[in-house]
Amino acid sequence: MSFIARLCDRALPGWPAVDAESRACALDAAAEFVEREIALAPAHIRAGIRGLGLLFRAVMAVSGGDPDRVAGLAPPLARYWQLVRQLAILAYLDHPAVLDAIGMTHGAARQDAFRAARRRAVEADG
Amino acid sequence: MTADAGFRHAGPAEIDCEIAVIGSGAGGAVAAERLVRAGRDVVLLEEGPYVPAAAAPASITESMRLMWRSGGLSAALGDPPVAFAEGRCVGGGTEINSAIMQRAPEALLDAWRDRYAIEGFGAAALGPFYGEVLGAVGASATPGPPGPPTDRLREGAEALGWKGMALERAQRHCAGTNSCALGCPTGAKQSMTASYLPRALAAGLRLIAECRVRRLVRRGDTVTGIEAVARDAAGCEATLQVRCKAVFVATGAVHTPALLRRAGFRRNVGRTLRLHPTLKMVARFPDELRAHEHRLPLYAVTEFMPDIRLGGSFFLPGLFGMALAEDFARRGHLLPEMARCGMYYAMARGRGAGTVTPLPGAREPLVRYRAAREDWPALAEGAIRLADAMFAAGAEEVFPSIASHPGWRSTAEIRETAGKTLIRGRASLLTIHLAGSCPPGGNAALCATDSFGRLHGARNVVLADASQIPEAPGVNPQASVMAIALRNTEAFLASGDAA
Numbered sequence: 095m096s097f098i099a100r101l102c103d104r105a106l107p108g109w110p111a112v113d114a115e116s117r118a119c120a121l122d123a124a125a126e127f128v129e130r131e132i133a134l135a136p137a138h139i140r141a142g143i144r145g146l147g148l149l150f151r152a153v154m155a156v157s158g159g160d161p162d163r164v165a166g167l168a169p170p171l172a173r174y175w176q177l178v179r180q181l182a183i184l185a186y187l188d189h190p191a192v193l194d195a196i197g198m199t200h201g202a203a204r205q206d207a208f209r210a211a212r213r214r215a216v217e218a219d220g
Numbered sequence: 221m222t223a224d225a226g227f228r229h230a231g232p233a234e235i236d237c238e239i240a241v242i243g244s245g246a247g248g249a250v251a252a253e254r255l256v257r258a259g260r261d262v263v264l265l266e267e268g269p270y271v272p273a274a275a276a277p278a279s280i281t282e283s284m285r286l287m288w289r290s291g292g293l294s295a296a297l298g299d300p301p302v303a304f305a306e307g308r309c310v311g312g313g314t315e316i317n318s319a320i321m322q323r324a325p326e327a328l329l330d331a332w333r334d335r336y337a338i339e340g341f342g343a344a345a346l347g348p349f350y351g352e353v354l355g356a357v358g359a360s361a362t363p364g365p366p367g368p369p370t371d372r373l374r375e376g377a378e379a380l381g382w383k384g385m386a387l388e389r390a391q392r393h394c395a396g397t398n399s400c401a402l403g404c405p406t407g408a409k410q411s412m413t414a415s416y417l418p419r420a421l422a423a424g425l426r427l428i429a430e431c432r433v434r435r436l437v438r439r440g441d442t443v444t445g446i447e448a449v450a451r452d453a454a455g456c457e458a459t460l461q462v463r464c465k466a467v468f469v470a471t472g473a474v475h476t477p478a479l480l481r482r483a484g485f486r487r488n489v490g491r492t493l494r495l496h497p498t499l500k501m502v503a504r505f506p507d508e509l510r511a512h513e514h515r516l517p518l519y520a521v522t523e524f525m526p527d528i529r530l531g532g533s534f535f536l537p538g539l540f541g542m543a544l545a546e547d548f549a550r551r552g553h554l555l556p557e558m559a560r561c562g563m564y565y566a567m568a569r570g571r572g573a574g575t576v577t578p579l580p581g582a583r584e585p586l587v588r589y590r591a592a593r594e595d596w597p598a599l600a601e602g603a604i605r606l607a608d609a610m611f612a613a614g615a616e617e618v619f620p621s622i623a624s625h626p627g628w629r630s631t632a633e634i635r636e637t638a639g640k641t642l643i644r645g646r647a648s649l650l651t652i653h654l655a656g657s658c659p660p661g662g663n664a665a666l667c668a669t670d671s672f673g674r675l676h677g678a679r680n681v682v683l684a685d686a687s688q689i690p691e692a693p694g695v696n697p698q699a700s701v702m703a704i705a706l707r708n709t710e711a712f713l714a715s716g717d718a719a
C-alpha cells in the first residue's frame with residue numbers, strides 16, 4: 095500500500111458502512127483521487143504539498159504511525175493531514191457503492207432521469 | 221482550419237484571423253458572439269475541453285478533473301490563504317457555477333466610476349448592458365419549490381427582521397438536479413455553451429478547444445499574434461501560431477494579468493486582484509433537510525450588504541464530508557446526521573488586494589492575497605450573524621469553517637465565546653469570485669486599461685473579463701463580467717479603428 099493509500103485508510107469515515115469489498119474499492123478510488131488532485135495542483139502548491147508529505151511520512155515513521163498524533167506536532171503537518179483527509183473523504187462519499195449505502199441515486203441513471211424530466215417540462219411549455 | 225466534435229484543432233500550424241479572443245468564459249463568449257455578429261472574422265481559443273450537456277460528468281470528482289482548473293486545488297497565498305476555484309473548459313466558470321445572476325449594487329458602480337474615472341460607467345450607463353445579458357441567459361426564478369435548505373435561511377432572516385432576496389439564475393426549465401457544479405446534464409443552465417457560444421458558432425465563430433495560449437507575440441505596442449499549444453483528437457500537442465489584427469484577452473481575473481505580464485504589459489496589471497473571502501458554516505437542524513437532494517439555497521441575506529452577504533452552499537455528500545474533515549475530531553459526529561445538516565456561508569466584500577505573478581516555466585501563476593484590516597472583522601461578524609440566523613431557523617448546532625472551533629449550540633454561546641473561537645489563522649477561507657486585477661478607467665495611478673478595456677501600452681488589445689470589474693462587487697459577479705465584456709466590445713466596434 096502506498097503512503098497516500100495508508101493515510102486514506104486512516105482518513106475514511108465509518109459512515110456509511112459498506113461491505114469490505116466496497117470499502118477496499120472506495121479506498122483505492124480515494125487514494126487515486128488524492129494523488130491525482132495533488133498532481134493537478136499548481137506547481138508551487140504541489141511542491142509545497144509534496145514537501146510536507148515527505149516530512150509527514152518521516153515523522154510518522156518515527157512516531158508510531160498515528161497521523162492524528164503527527165498532525166498535532168506542528169501546524170504545517172496538521173494542514174497536510176487536513177488536506178489529505180478532506181480529499182479522501184470527498185472521494186469516498188462520491189463513490190458509487192457509498193452513495194448506494196446512503197440511498198442516493200447517482201451517476202448516469204440520475205442524469206437520465208433529470209434529462210427526461212426537463213424534456214417533459216420543455217414540451218409542456220410548447 | 222478544421223476541428224472535430226470536441227472543437228479540437230486539426231488544421232495547419234499557422235492560422236490567420238481578424239480578431240483572436242482568448243478564453244471562452246463569461247467574458248470571452250459574450251465578446252466573441254458580439255464580434256461575429258458584427259461580421260468580424262473571429263477565432264476563440266480555449267485551454268479547456270468542450271463538455272456538452274450530453275457528456276456532463278456524473279460525479280464531482282470527475283468534474284474536478286475535467287472542468288475545474290488545477291482540479292479545484294488552487295489557493296491565493298496569504299495569512300490565512302484563500303482557496304479559490306475557476307473553470308477550465310469551454311464556457312469557463314459558467315459551466316461549473318450555480319448561474320446565480322445579479323447586478324452589482326448601483327452605489328458601488330457609481331463609486332467606481334468616480335474613483336477610477338471610468339467614462340460611460342455607473343449604474344445608469346451599465347443598465348442596458350445588464351438588461352441585454354440577463355435577458356440572453358433567461359435570468360429568472362428557478363421553477364418549482366426551492367426546498368428546505370433555502371427555506372431555513374429565509375426563515376432565519378425573517379425571524380430576525382432582516383432583508384433578503386430570492387436569487388435569480390441563468391436557466392430555462394431547470395430540472396433541479398443539484399449538479400450545477402458538475403456541469404449541467406440537461407442543458408437547462410444557460411452557461412456559455414448553452415447560450416452565447418451556439419449563437420456565435422452559427423454566425424461563423426471558429427472555436428478551438430484544448431488550446432492553451434502560451435504567449436502574446438508582440439512588436440512594440442502591437443500584438444501581432446498568439447503562440448498556443450493545441451491538442452488534437454488523438455491527444456497530440458503541437459504549437460499553433462495565430463496571426464491577428466486585434467486580441468481580446470478574457471482568460472479570467474487570474475490568467476489575464478499573468479498572460480499580459482508575461483508579454484511585458486505591467487502597468488497596473490495584476491497588482492489589485494480582488495475577491496470575496498468566504499467562511500462556510502455547517503448547521504445541524506432537528507428535522508431533515510436532505511440538502512443533497514435539493515437545489516442549493518436560492519436566497520441571500522442582503523441586510524448587511526454590500527460588505528457582508530449571507531447565503532447557502534451547494535451540497536453533495538462529498539462536499540459535506542470535506543467540510544467536516546477540516547476538523548474531523550470535533551465535527552465528524554455530524555456525518556451520520558447528514559440529512560439534518562445544511563451548508564451556508566458568510567461572504568465579505570474583500571477590501572484587500574492580491575497580486576498575480578507568472579512563474580518561469582509554470583502554467584499557473586503565483587497568486588497572493590493581502591487581506592485588509594477590515595476583512596477579518598467583516599468575516600467574523602458575518603459568521604456571528606449567520607449563526608444567529610441558523611439558530612433563529614431552529615438549528616441545534618453550527619460550526620464555522622475554522623479548525624479547532626468547538627461549535628456553537630446557542631446564541632448565548634456565540635456571544636460568550638466568539639472572541640476566543642473566531643481565530644483568523646485557523647480559518648479555511650475560500651472564494652469562487654475573483655475580479656479587479658486590471659481595472660479600467662482614466663485614473664492613471666490605478667488603471668491598467670482605458671475606460672473601455674483597451675490595454676495601456678498596447679494598440680490592439682482589449683480586456684473583456686472579470687479582471688475589468690474594478691473591485692469586489694459583493695454579489696455574484698458573472699452578470700457584471702458579461703455586461704462589461706459586452707460594453708467593451710461595443711466600444712471597440714464603435715471606435716472605427718477596430719482592427
Ligand SMILES: Cc1cc2nc3c(=O)[nH]c(=O)nc-3n(C[C@H](O)[C@H](O)[C@H](O)COP(=O)(O)OP(=O)(O)OC[C@H]3O[C@@H](n4cnc5c(N)ncnc54)[C@H](O)[C@@H]3O)c2cc1C
Binds near residue numbers: 242701
Ligand atoms: C464553483 C463556482 C461557482 C460560481 N457561482 C457563481 C454564480 O452562481 N454566479 C456568478 O455570478 N458567478 C459565479 N461564479 C463566478 C463566475 O463563474 C465567474 O465570475 C465568471 O465565470 C468569470 O468570467 P471570466 O470570463 O472572467 O472568466 P472564466 O469564466 O473563468 O473564463 C476564462 C476562460 O479562459 C480560459 N483560459 C485561461 N487561460 C487561458 C490560456 N492561457 N489559453 C486559453 N484559454 C485560457 C479558462 O480555461 C477559462 O475557460 C462561480 C465560480 C465558480 C468557480
Ligand code: SF4
Binds near residue numbers: 398400404409
Ligand atoms: S440544477 Fe441541474 S438542471 Fe438545473 S441548471 Fe443546475 S445542473 Fe442544470
